[in-house]
Amino acid sequence: MKKRVAVIGGINMDIGGSPARPLVLRDSNPGRVSLRPGGVGRNIAHNLCLLGLEVSLITVLGTDVYGEALLKSCEALGLDMSMALRMPGERSSVYLYVTDAGGDMLLGLSDMELMDRLTPERLSPLLDRINRADAAVLDGNLPEASIRCLAESCRVPLYADPVSTAKAEKLKGVLGRFRALKPNALEAEVLSGEKDPNRAAAAILAAGAERVFISLGAGGLLAGEGDRLLRLPCLDTRVVNTNGAGDAATAALVWAGVQGLDLARSARAALLAGAAVAGSPETNTPLIRAALRAAEE
Numbered sequence: 001m002k003k004r005v006a007v008i009g010g011i012n013m014d015i016g017g018s019p020a021r022p023l024v025l026r027d028s029n030p031g032r033v034s035l036r037p038g039g040v041g042r043n044i045a046h047n048l049c050l051l052g053l054e055v056s057l058i059t060v061l062g063t064d065v066y067g068e069a070l071l072k073s074c075e076a077l078g079l080d081m082s083m084a085l086r087m088p089g090e091r092s093s094v095y096l097y098v099t100d101a102g103g104d105m106l107l108g109l110s111d112m113e114l115m116d117r118l119t120p121e122r123l124s125p126l127l128d129r130i131n132r133a134d135a136a137v138l139d140g141n142l143p144e145a146s147i148r149c150l151a152e153s154c155r156v157p158l159y160a161d162p163v164s165t166a167k168a169e170k171l172k173g174v175l176g177r178f179r180a181l182k183p184n185a186l187e188a189e190v191l192s193g194e195k196d197p198n199r200a201a202a203a204i205l206a207a208g209a210e211r212v213f214i215s216l217g218a219g220g221l222l223a224g225e226g227d228r229l230l231r232l233p234c235l236d237t238r239v240v241n242t243n244g245a246g247d248a249a250t251a252a253l254v255w256a257g258v259q260g261l262d263l264a265r266s267a268r269a270a271l272l273a274g275a276a277v278a279g280s281p282e283t284n285t286p287l288i289r290a291a292l293r294a295a296e297e
Contacts, residue, residue, distance in 0.1 A: 003258040005048050006083075006130045008058040008123070008150060009041020009139030010115055010163070011074075012093035013066040014283065016243060019101050037073045038095055038283060040139040040163050043244050046284045047251030047273070049077050051292065053258070056080040056133070058126060060118045062092035083126050087117055103240050103278075110164075115141045120149035131155045134258050135179070137250070140167030151177035157257060161250045162187040176208020179257060182250045182270070184215040197222050201229055211263065213253055213270055215246060223267035232267050237275040244283030249274040252292060 019031040037046075045057040057079050061067040063086060070092060074081050093115065097108040123146055130136055136154050138147060140163035151158065151174035160181045162168035168183060168190040175181070175191065181204065189195050192203035197214050201224040204212045214222040220234040252273035256266035272291040280287060 002052065002054045003135075004054040004056070004133040005045075005254060005258065006056045006058060006133040006136045006156075007041050007045040007048070007138075008118075008130070008136065008142065008146075009039070009044070009161075010093060010112055010141030011037070011039035011042040011057070011059040011061065011070055011084075012095045012110075012112065013070060014038030014243070015094065015096045017096075017098045018103070019098075022101055023098070023106065036283060037070050038244070039093065040141060040161055040247055040250075041137070042070075042074065043247035043283060044137055044139070044161065044251045044254070045074075045079055046077060047248050047288060048254060049079055050284065050286055050288055051251065051255045052289070053255065054080070056083055056129070058083045058118075058123070058130070060085040060087060060114055062086075062090035062114060063088050064091055066094065067092035083129065085118065085122060087114065090114055090117075097243060099243070104242055112141050116143055118142055118146055120145050123149055124153075127153050135159060135254055137161070137254055139163050140170055142170070144170040147171060148174055159250070159254050159257065161247070162191065165190050175204055178209045180211035180213065180253055180266075181209055182213045182215065182246070182253055184217070184246070188212070188214045198229060211266070213249075213267060215249065215270075215274075221249075221267050221271055223263050225263045228263065230264060230267065232264075232271055235271050235275040237279045239278045240281050242278055245274040245278040248277040248284070248288055252288070255292065 016034045019029045094111045135157045137159045157179035168187040188200040192200040194200040249270040252269040256269045273288045276287040276291040
């Protein structure tokens with residue numbers, strides 16, 4: 001029987017720009033503009049679906065053109081959208097980003113105010129269904145009160161992606177409720193008050209988190225559990241686009257968790273999934289399935 005995961009988090013339309021040559025600020029630059037479904041929660045759910053899990057996405061959508069397109073795209077993937085909220089007359093969330101010519105993000109602008117509608121009062125009736133899953137995942141786009149509600153009410157293993165330094169603050173008071181978190185180095189500093197990644201990981205674990213995986217960019221991944229810390233080097237990958245690589249890594253950690261993989265293999269799964277996306281022009285790629293086979297061996 002397939003494992004089931006509930007993902008509670010953001011969905012938006014991604015508008016991405018990639019210049020054809022080195023970017024000139026305060027000027028018009030030739031390049032390519034893409035429009036595709038995105039959002040940390042949605043991307044994690046998409047990746048988990050690609051990895052063969054049954055996935056429910058709990059999010060909030062407007063009834064505008066973007067909202068209709070996002071809903072249809074999720075249903076086409078096989079995601080269960082029966083718990084997603086629709087807000088009549090509201091604009092759906094949008095994320096605008098610009099990369100450099102090499103694919104690394106230079107700037108991102110997030111218009112996610114609609115996520116404030118996903119309140120504890122709207123989540124509470126869904127808790128019984130969430131708790132019938134094998135795991136649940138939340139992202140930092142949720143209101144702080146909703147994160148606290150889920151942290152206190154979820155009886156299944158709970159995972160979290162902070163999303164950004166600004167949103168990581170919302171997780172600080174409930175670190176002890178998580179099976180695992182996947183911050184980057186800056187987010188880990190916000191969560192722990194420690195600039196050094198090793199000290200940050202130790203502080204997050206001391207606060208009660210079972211596992212922590214800190215993405216260090218070109219420095220690889222720092223993984224921690226109990227009093228054990230291990231660092232895995234970055235995989236040699238020709239980077240095409242980094243957008244979505246972190247979401248793939250989070251999905252891989254959830255997948256590894258429900259498969260019962262240990263700390264080292266879970267960390268390797270995150271690296272493999274992130275590299276598969278970074279080496280692809282797509283935010284979500286079926287290549288992660290083949291990449292994660294190596295993590296099970």
